[in-house]
Amino acid sequence: xxxxxxxxxxxxxxxxxxxxxxxxxxxxxxxxxxxxxxxxxxxxxxxxxxxxxxxxxxxxxxxxxxxxxxxxxxxxxxxxxxxxxxxxxxxxxxxxxxxxxxxxxxxxxxxxxxxxxxxxxxxxxxxxxxxxxxxxxxxxxxxxxxxxxxxxxxxxxxxxxxxxxxxxxxxxxxxxxxxxxxxxxxxxxxxxxxxxxxxx
Numbered sequence: 401x402x403x404x405x406x407x408x409x410x411x412x413x414x415x416x417x418x419x420x421x422x423x424x425x426x427x428x429x430x431x432x433x434x435x436x437x438x439x440x441x442x443x444x445x446x447x448x449x450x451x452x453x454x455x456x457x458x459x460x461x462x463x464x465x466x467x468x469x470x471x472x473x474x475x476x477x478x479x480x481x482x483x484x485x486x487x488x489x490x491x492x493x494x495x496x497x498x499x500x501x502x503x504x505x506x507x508x509x510x511x512x513x514x515x516x517x518x519x520x521x522x523x524x525x526x527x528x529x530x531x532x533x534x535x536x537x538x539x540x541x542x543x544x545x546x547x548x549x550x551x552x553x554x555x556x557x558x559x560x561x562x563x564x565x566x567x568x569x570x571x572x573x574x575x576x577x578x579x580x581x582x583x584x585x586x587x588x589x590x591x592x593x594x595x596x597x598x599x600x
Contacts, residue, residue, distance in 0.1 A: 406540040411582035413545035413574075416472040420577040426542065427475060430575070433538040437531040441509045442493045445485045445527045449478040449561050459560050460572075464552035473574035474544075478557065479532055481524030484566045486513040521568070528570035535573055545578040 401409075422430075431448060439445055451457055454471075460478075461470040470476060482488070490509050494502045513520055536546040549572040558569055 401541045401543075403537070403541075406537045410536055410540045411545070411585075412547040413576075413578040413580075413582055414467070414469045414547055415578060415580040416469060416474065416545070416574065416576035417579045418472050420474050422474040422544070422575070430475075430535060430538055430542065434531050434535045437527070437534040439527040439530075440523045441486070441490075441505065441512070443485045443490070443509070443523070443527075444493065445481040445483075445524045446531045447480040447482060447567065448531075449480060451476045451478060451561070456560055460552070460557055463556040463560065464549065464572075467549070467551060469547055469549075469574045470572075472576070473547075474576035475574070477535065477573045477575070478561060479528045479570045479573065480561075480563060480567050481528050481570055482564075482567050483520050483524055486510075486520065524568060525570055532571060532573060535575070539575045543577075544575050545582075546573055546575045548573050 427450070434448065435444070435446075437446075451460060457471045457476060460476070461467060464470050486509050490506055491502065494505055497505070532548055536548065539546045552572065554569050557563075557572075563569060
């Protein structure tokens with residue numbers, strides 16, 4: 401499937417074939433492409449929690465107000481991000497760069513994020529969102545459907561997965577084989593309403 405087809409045909413699917421299982425090789429392939437998504441300063445803030453345990457899945461479904469896709473999907477991913485990734489041995493993000501590039505970027509990372517808590521959080525949200533789109537488009541290209549989710553109790557899910565104190569949950573994504581087609585697009589805005597030039 402080419403990229404245009406994947407973008408056009410990707411829809412949010414909420415009903416999955418519970419009999420289908422993704423192989424470990426497929427999940428590995430999917431996630432290897434997820435981590436190719438860009439991040440500011442190459443910090444790679446994202447952390448991806450795959451929830452396989454059935455009891456935890458059920459607890460997360462309960463925390464998602466009974467949305468069955470949580471337990472029906474072949475794969476449940478909780479996308480998280482490390483708020484303090486910028487200060488955790490940042491030289492590893494640039495270990496293959498020339499020395500002069502490291503000499504410029506490492507101080508720039510520290511200068512940008514120190515005491516800039518809004519930026520730390522905003523970058524985590526942006527980075528996770530970009531990775532989420534990589535995941536969903538890659539899944540579509542592999543013959544799978546997906547659904548991004550924010551309809552859940554974030555605090556409760558954080559407890560279930562034992563989220564570290566300096567991380568946040570940004571969203572969840574379900575992936576699997578659909579058992580019902582998505583409904584037609586309900587009301588796409590015309591391009592001219594959302595695509596502007598130079599100013600509003």
